[in-house]
Amino acid sequence: MSPRPLIAVLAVVLLCACETGPTKEELEAAKETVDCERPGERIVVRYTEGEARILMPDGKRVVLYQVPSGSGIRYINGLMELRGKGMEVDLTREQQSTHFMCKPYEIPKKKD
DSSP states (O other): OOHHHHHHHHHHHHHHHHTSSOOHHHHHHHHTEEEEEETTEEEEEEEETTEEEEEOTTSOEEEEEEOOOSSSEEEEOSSEEEEEETTEEEEEETTEEEEEEEEEOOOOOOOO
């Protein structure tokens, strides 16, 4: 076999190996993330040590900081507040509270 076809085969094998699925980091991040919805609106929340990082419906990213709560979770940043228990959260912004039902985040499948 001449070097050119061998190089092409190796390139295809390497590309396929890269497309095998989510990375270890992506899998770990997904474990800390929930997908929250209500009719017409969706947010994605990733909980890290002391923070809730929210991807808002308009694409903005917001960071809230954990504060003590009598029960459940509570995160604030001065403009917004996230409270909840289990897989239900309320996001308050501009003095309006929105209730979301959440589920564990699923990593989108890669397109072939």
